[in-house]
Amino acid sequence: MGRVTLQTVADHVGVSRMTVSNAFSRPDQLSAKLRDEILAVADKLGYVGPDPTARSLASGTASAIGLLLSDTLTYALTDEVAMAFLAGIADELAPTGLALTLLSAAPKEGRVPARDVAMDGALVYSCNPHSTAVGWLMRRRLPMVFVDQAPAPGIASVNIDDQLGARRAGQHIVELGHSRVAIVTSGYGGEFGVVTAPLAGPLAYVEEQRLQGWTDALSAAGIEPTLLRRPAHGNPDDLGYDAAQTLLGREERPTAILCLSDAIASGVIRAIQDAGLQVPGDISVVGFDDNPVAARIRPALTTVRQDVDAKGRAAVLALLSAIERAKTRPAGRAKHLVLATELVIRDSTAPPPPGL
Amino acid sequence: MGRVTLQTVADHVGVSRMTVSNAFSRPDQLSAKLRDEILAVADKLGYVGPDPTARSLASGTASAIGLLLSDTLTYALTDEVAMAFLAGIADELAPTGLALTLLSAAPKEGRVPARDVAMDGALVYSCNPHSTAVGWLMRRRLPMVFVDQAPAPGIASVNIDDQLGARRAGQHIVELGHSRVAIVTSGYGGEFGVVTAPLAGPLAYVEEQRLQGWTDALSAAGIEPTLLRRPAHGNPDDLGYDAAQTLLGREERPTAILCLSDAIASGVIRAIQDAGLQVPGDISVVGFDDNPVAARIRPALTTVRQDVDAKGRAAVLALLSAIERAKTRPAGRAKHLVLATELVIRDSTAPPPPGL
DNA sequence: GCCAGGTACTGTAGCGGTACAGAACATCGA
DNA sequence: TCGATGTTCTGTACCGCTACAGTACCTGGC
Numbered sequence: 082m083g084r085v086t087l088q089t090v091a092d093h094v095g096v097s098r099m100t101v102s103n104a105f106s107r108p109d110q111l112s113a114k115l116r117d118e119i120l121a122v123a124d125k126l127g128y129v130g131p132d133p134t135a136r137s138l139a140s141g142t143a144s145a146i147g148l149l150l151s152d153t154l155t156y157a158l159t160d161e162v163a164m165a166f167l168a169g170i171a172d173e174l175a176p177t178g179l180a181l182t183l184l185s186a187a188p189k190e191g192r193v194p195a196r197d198v199a200m201d202g203a204l205v206y207s208c209n210p211h212s213t214a215v216g217w218l219m220r221r222r223l224p225m226v227f228v229d230q231a232p233a234p235g236i237a238s239v240n241i242d243d244q245l246g247a248r249r250a251g252q253h254i255v256e257l258g259h260s261r262v263a264i265v266t267s268g269y270g271g272e273f274g275v276v277t278a279p280l281a282g283p284l285a286y287v288e289e290q291r292l293q294g295w296t297d298a299l300s301a302a303g304i305e306p307t308l309l310r311r312p313a314h315g316n317p318d319d320l321g322y323d324a325a326q327t328l329l330g331r332e333e334r335p336t337a338i339l340c341l342s343d344a345i346a347s348g349v350i351r352a353i354q355d356a357g358l359q360v361p362g363d364i365s366v367v368g369f370d371d372n373p374v375a376a377r378i379r380p381a382l383t384t385v386r387q388d389v390d391a392k393g394r395a396a397v398l399a400l401l402s403a404i405e406r407a408k409t410r411p412a413g414r415a416k417h418l419v420l421a422t423e424l425v426i427r428d429s430t431a432p433p434p435p436g437l
Numbered sequence: 438m439g440r441v442t443l444q445t446v447a448d449h450v451g452v453s454r455m456t457v458s459n460a461f462s463r464p465d466q467l468s469a470k471l472r473d474e475i476l477a478v479a480d481k482l483g484y485v486g487p488d489p490t491a492r493s494l495a496s497g498t499a500s501a502i503g504l505l506l507s508d509t510l511t512y513a514l515t516d517e518v519a520m521a522f523l524a525g526i527a528d529e530l531a532p533t534g535l536a537l538t539l540l541s542a543a544p545k546e547g548r549v550p551a552r553d554v555a556m557d558g559a560l561v562y563s564c565n566p567h568s569t570a571v572g573w574l575m576r577r578r579l580p581m582v583f584v585d586q587a588p589a590p591g592i593a594s595v596n597i598d599d600q601l602g603a604r605r606a607g608q609h610i611v612e613l614g615h616s617r618v619a620i621v622t623s624g625y626g627g628e629f630g631v632v633t634a635p636l637a638g639p640l641a642y643v644e645e646q647r648l649q650g651w652t653d654a655l656s657a658a659g660i661e662p663t664l665l666r667r668p669a670h671g672n673p674d675d676l677g678y679d680a681a682q683t684l685l686g687r688e689e690r691p692t693a694i695l696c697l698s699d700a701i702a703s704g705v706i707r708a709i710q711d712a713g714l715q716v717p718g719d720i721s722v723v724g725f726d727d728n729p730v731a732a733r734i735r736p737a738l739t740t741v742r743q744d745v746d747a748k749g750r751a752a753v754l755a756l757l758s759a760i761e762r763a764k765t766r767p768a769g770r771a772k773h774l775v776l777a778t779e780l781v782i783r784d785s786t787a788p789p790p791p792g793l
Numbered sequence: 794g795c796c797a798g799g800t801a802c803t804g805t806a807g808c809g810g811t812a813c814a815g816a817a818c819a820t821c822g823a
Numbered sequence: 824t825c826g827a828t829g830t831t832c833t834g835t836a837c838c839g840c841t842a843c844a845g846t847a848c849c850t851g852g853c
Contacts, residue, residue, distance in 0.1 A: 084839090086838095086839055086840085087839070087840065088839080096802075096803085097802070097803045097804070098803090098804095098839095098840085099802075099803060099804075099840095099841080099842095100801085100802060100803075102839095102840065102841065103801095103802085103841095106840095106841080107841095110800095110801075110802085111800095111801060111802070112800085112801065112802095115801085115802090129552070129573075129576045129577050129578075130552055131839080131840060131841090132838090132839055132840070133552075133553050133554055133555040134490065134493045134494045134499060134555040134838085134839080134840090135494050135808090135838070135839035135840040135841090136553075136839080136840055136841075137490045137493075137494075137555060137808095137840090138490045138491055138493075138494045138808050138809070138810085138838085138839080138840070138841090139807085139808055139839075139840040139841040139842080140808085140840080140841060140842085141808075141841095143490060143554075143555070144550070144553045144554050145538060145550075145554050147536075158520045158521075158523050158524040158527060159520065159521070159524060161517075164514050164515060164520055165514075165515070167514050168514040168515060171514060171539070171541065174541075175541050178549065178550060178553070179550075180503075180538045180539060180540055180541075180550040180554045181538065181539045182501060182536050182537065182538040182539070183527070183536060183537045183538070183539065184536055185527065185531050185536075193534065194500070194501075194534060194535075194536040196485070196486055196489075197489050197492075197500045197534070198489055198499075198500050198501050198536045199489040199490040199493060199499070199555060217485075220483075220485045221485050222485075440809090442808095442809055442810085443809070443810065444809085444810095452832075452833085453832070453833045453834070454809095454810085454833095454834095455811080455812095455832075455833060455834075456831085456832055456833075458809095458810070458811065459811095459831095459832085462810095462811080463811095466830095466831075466832085467830095467831060467832070468830085468831065468832095471831085471832085487809075487810060487811090488808090488809050488810070490808085490809080490810090491808070491809030491810040491811090491838090492809080492810055492811075493810090493838095494808085494809080494810070494811090494838050494839070494840085495809075495810045495811040495812080495837085495838055496810080496811055496812085496838085497811095497838075
């Protein structure tokens with residue numbers, strides 16, 4: 082049996098194919114009476130409506146935008162903060178009727194989503210800007226927005242003020258009187274273990290910016306922090322736990338620990354408590370993100386809040402406008418947005434124990 | 438400037454358009470030498486590779502599968518269990534190179550993702566089977582797999598054994614000697630508040646199955662549970678908190694509470710503790726899912742484990758095979774898979790206090 | 794009675810590819 | 824030397840739809 086297409090319907094009704102197309106896609110182009118008749122016949126014939134692919138080809142729009150997530154999707158999907166970001170995206174996207182296509186950045190033989198999937202534009206979230214997937218998107222000249230990545234010329238970007246946020250966190254620790262401070266981060270490039278700044282090798286933008294903020298604040302007070310880096314891999318909570326154990330086992334144990342994320346901080350606190358020490362009595366801990374978990378754990382976590390939902394929404398708006406611009410003008414100036422962060426002081430920070 | 442297409446490249450190299458197509462898509466169809474030349478010219482001209490949309494139209498595949506999530510994407514995205522499911526999907530999908538397109542089930546004017554987005558098949562997760570979105574997918578005759586939904590004839594499905602899992606949870610409570618038992622669930626249809634079984638109105642399949650399992654086990658022991666239903670909306674943890682407060686304020690306070698999910702159970706435990714009571718000393722609490730949070734909270738939660746990751750993987754495999762089948766045979770028998778559940782006894786359950 | 798300005802519908806020309814059936818030529822065993 | 828078998832490349836016929844530029848007819852103002 083031949084497939085039912087616009088033409089089939091047109092033949093049955095006795096009108097041109099174009100009129101049937103209009104009946105579905107531009108109701109104002111024909112009389113209501115004819116339209117009803119066409120729709121009725123279409124229904125009887127089992128015609129569902131214009132084929133999305135064919136429509137995309139003819140009209141040049143895919144009704145979907147892509148989201149490129151760092152490496153394995155799996156990793157991002159277990160991160161509450163990334164998910165809140167996704168929720169922001171979904172919210173802002175919903176009224177547009179656009180679908181969201183998840184692209185894995187992992188290089189694959191054969192099918193490469195970033196190259197092979199139809200989409201109107203793409204969000205690139207916290208990816209290596211030199212990855213093949215990003216390369217494909219750029220070659221396709223797809224409208225793009227970089228999120229939590231180094232802003233690139235010509236490409237719109239949305240970031241939070243990581244550096245200022247981290248600086249405030251560092252200042253908070255300084256003001257409390259701490260002088261033995263450790264930093265726990267994780268990431269992809271560069272060295273791992275207990276390392277001394279400045280780090281060699283390219284770091285992820287967010288990690289780099291936060292490091293910069295913390296060390297700015299600390300070195301202004303003459304403090305040289307101990308930096309412990311772990312490869313980003315597996316559960317960040319466990320990563321924090323292990324990292325804290327390492328720090329506690331060292332000769333000069335810190336009285337304050339600044340963490341790349343709340344998820345890491347949560348593990349750090351667990352490790353400290355399991356070692357029989359008090360947070361913040363013995364050691365203060367500061368996170369980053371204001372993950373929902375931050376308010377839940379005990380002691381409630383002092384952290385740097387970012388509005389992940391707003392970040393998602395802003396990214397979508399930026400992408401929609403980039404798509405719009407691409408239709409008309411070959412290249413407009415790309416906007417680089419930086420959202421504010423805010424220090425949230427809760428119960429995990431206090432002055433260092435007397436004598437330290 | 439005209440866009441660069443296969444034809445442009447073909448003209449420059451002096452071969453037929455088909456040969457250029459083969460150079461990109463079927464390298465074994467031409468000599469390596471010619472292929473290299475074509476690729477070099479294509480690169481010079483800025484040709485990225487076959488346009489995904491055109492390729493989809495001609496070849497009849499979209500390189501993406503859809504995932505229809507209950508109502509608002511936003512809700513699902515904040516749920517750890519749903520995300521683990523998503524991660525399972527992503528993992529299994531990764532080697533195929535297929536992208537995953539998130540469809541919102543929310544009915545929208547104009548663009549309807551379930552109707553307008555090109556895809557090779559769709560996963561339907563915990564949706565109302567009578568929603569317009571599901572309707573569109575069915576009309577499109579897209580290969581589909583129903584997950585956590587009532588199995589429908591002709592459509593493959595993946596479920597867990599909700600009923601048996603719930604029955605085991607109920608039996609556990611019975612064996613501990615409880616007789617004053619409450620159930621806290623949330624859902625979309627039916628009545629809300631403190632209701633008495635059997636419920637009128639259609640419930641979501643998963644809720645219905647679990648209710649069945651719990652009440653089977655309890656009524657076999659002559660226990661009639663108090664059922665408290667809340668509309669699924671907002672944070673399930675808070676929902677559990679509120680629900681528990683209601684239960685604690687009632688005349689005959691329960692000594693055991695069975696919850697639809699671990700997220701709800703977590704809130705229930707908080708409320709009990711905030712009321713100055715002990716879990717499990719005064720009240721036992723049982724969850725469902727074995728959410729990572731279950732092992733983390735104190736007391737660690739007794740719950741019914743389901744392997745969400747395996748569910749995601751199984752769903753993808755089922756869909757891939759449905760897509761495969763659709764290509765050859767008009768309709769094969771649809772498989773209905775039911776995955777096992779397991780009672781995990783931790784620290785949130787104990788015998789009731791003496792005298793109760 | 795004529796023309797401006799709608800409204801309702803049609804026809805053609807793509808959108809950018811792939812499938813498939815050959816054609817042209819080389820290789821090879823008998 | 825001849826057919827059999829490969830390899831490499833080509834040509835045509837779509838895939839199913841929309842954009843756009845008409846054509847035909849109707850309405851109303853002067």
